[in-house]
Amino acid sequence: MKSNITKAAMVVTLLGASSQLFAQDTTPDATGRFGKKEFRTWSIGAHAGVLSSNTIFNGANRDYNSAREALGYGGYIKKQILPALGLQADFLAGKVKGSGQFNPLGTPQYFGSNTTFETHLEWSAALTAVYNLANISINNENAVLIPYVKGGVGYMSSGAENSNGTTTVQNHYKDGYFIPVGAGFKLGVAKGINLDFGYDVNFTKTAEFDGLNTGKFDKFSYGHAGIEFALGSKSKPQLQNYSSLANLRNESAEESAALRNALSTAEQKAARDREIYAKEMGDDDGDGVANKFDKCPGTPAGTVVDGSGCPFVAVAPIIKEKIIITEADRKVVSEAIKNLEFDLGKATIRDKSFPTLNRVAALLVEKNFSLKLAGHTDNTGSMALNLRLSKDRAEAVKAYLVSQGANASRIEAVGYGPNQPIATNKTAAGRQQNRRVEFTLY
Template sequence: MKQNLFKCLPVAVAAILIGNSAQAQEPVKSSATLNTWSIGVNAGVLTPISPLGGENDFSKHSSSLGYGLYIKKQFTPYFSLRLDGVRGKLKGDNSEAYKSGAVNNNGIKSFETNLTWSGSLNAVVNLFNIDMFQKENALQLYASGGAGLAGYKPKVTSNAGTTVDYAGGKTIKELIIPVGIGAKFRVSEKINFDLGWTVNFVDGDNLDGVRQGRANDKYNYAYAGLEFSLGSGKQLAWHNPVALTYEEALSAKQTANALKGDLDAAKADNARLRSEMADLLKDSDGDGVADKLDKCPNTPSGTVVDGSGCPLVVPAPVIKEKVIVTEADRKIVNEAIKNLEFDLGKATIRAKSYPTLNRVAALLVEKNFSLKLAGHTDNTGSMALNLRLSKDRAESVKAYLVSQGANPSRIEATGYGPNQPIATNKTAAGRQKNRRVEFTLY
């Protein structure tokens, strides 16, 4: 049954690998990829005792060299699974009495066990980051626990000096339960310094080649080592979501203050312009054309006029051909939407958006399509500001398309502000999706 438990370990590791492969197939939306895989090497001291149990089969223990390696998968900043392997030697003798004063008279002078191999799958929990307001910390404390299997060969030496192989020199395989604590220090972006201590509880009393009492054997491994992050990004283990959330809140507040300042300045400019241009905007007959530009003053109320204020002659209706929008046409528009970018909080189109907008303008000229532009924002800032910004951005796209030869009468620009979100406004990713201009060909 113990072996069946250990046989499950490769299955668990395979599940980790498959899950990571599935995650890799999803498109990465963040600006920087966080590394989740790492390997580690370590060396330290193996001792056949435990402070968590009673007396051992030998009254005196010796410290021996141990060394190990591991591979780790980080699932969250606080939780990971680690596959550990350790080798080394364990030694002890009966050259002194127990602390209780008792003397071991079992006829065995000493033992030496070769820990040929050991493997265990451990859950590692980062207890806390030292500074919760740092995006990446330099020190972490962690605890670990798991299960695995150890293979070892004990040798015992009698008081007469005879050394024999316990169990006929065969490798003994036993279930082990490792429990440990440690501290990790970030040396660089790719390297961590690791200090740890693990107590291994063995499911048997064969480790030292002596069966004495009812207690199972135990051994310690205190070590120091280096951990190497795999990949080109930062380590997920040092990523602090609390600090990032705090920083995002501060950034949002600063953005809101900046937008409020822009809004106040725009209101002041508008008031000044209204005052200066009151005479230019005067329209006595109410036909929508200012008096200074009205070539036909005193037009009767309700008359439809042209740009010069004169009654508009309505032409006979023209029968239009049916407009057919192909998948290739939609692809051109979708590329323009995907590449469309504005300066922060403004309606200024960035230069990287021009090539795909030029293709949309050429499409409108070639096929005489009509186009509806719908500007949208997230809910950051006031409703009035967002309505103005969404309208201005839609108008900015229209102005650019017209500058490239598109018919302005076939382009409609509308701003909806934050009223039609397509994602949640509670996250930065959702707000990014909501800040958009939609194109509709017809």
């Protein structure tokens, strides 16, 4: 009863440790290529084959000379972490047999030649790491051939029976650790289904696996064939079968197609741009102005055009007539200045000033002169009053001259008030001189 409890506890411990490791999600990289959402990472498998005391590591120091092959069987559950690496919980059971001469040193005396042993492997559980050496496929991302190696650690329960034909010794079941290593390959026969062919060597940590406590630790082999099924959505590929080479080729093909499409689009756009450029920047009428900027398209050949493409209209040069002011002209203006009088403190021209102003108006009409009228006052009164009075008197003269036919646009009237005196304002005679309207012909 105690032995059965111990066995069950070991199995639970191994399966628990494996489930904790398997519970870790595959961490996707920046592109999400290896994320759990992209692939099926869990699988289960079953296998059967031949258990043998012969291994590829057998030497001269053996308890039994000949192996007697027997049936073995098992299964596993696997978590794929990367395309090349997975963790696997294995189960194996069956019988290991052997016969022939053995070294009787230290063994019961009733054993001799032609003895046999039969070890019943009641159960074994192991946690192994499986490394895929390659995912061989060129045109398909789901690999067809997957060679692998594996290794790990396990725990088993076994009992041996030894016999020389007349006497049989039954050993009790013993538990112990063992180290499984192996190699094999898988064939992908369908999406998520693989055939599994492998060869394992199990190194026990005891010399009594075959019932004899002699020599070095015992070992046994297991050649097997089986089948594996990926768990999860059938629409997703199995991560174990993922071929990065094929994926790289497919990605390269997609990128190449995308580049070709982009190049074709760019060439079409360039052709449209050239067509638009030829249409807008061409010069259909040959006038030297691009169509885009030609406001008068279709001008006759040889036509001189301006910057907008329209026929150039020559503007006749403006010949400015030279104005000559004679002494007689100046005398007319001088007499008008001398005879110009206003009512006191007002801009009203007195009648005696009109005859000389009439001659100035006639001179302006005849010779098209321009005239500047500048009003001035003495410093009697406020500045504001004097500025307004000087301006009003100049305007009064302008208004009279215009009424006599002079061109208003050629007469300028300004007022300076007392700011430009020509005599002192301390005397009545000086103030009289400062109250004036100056006429300037030009």
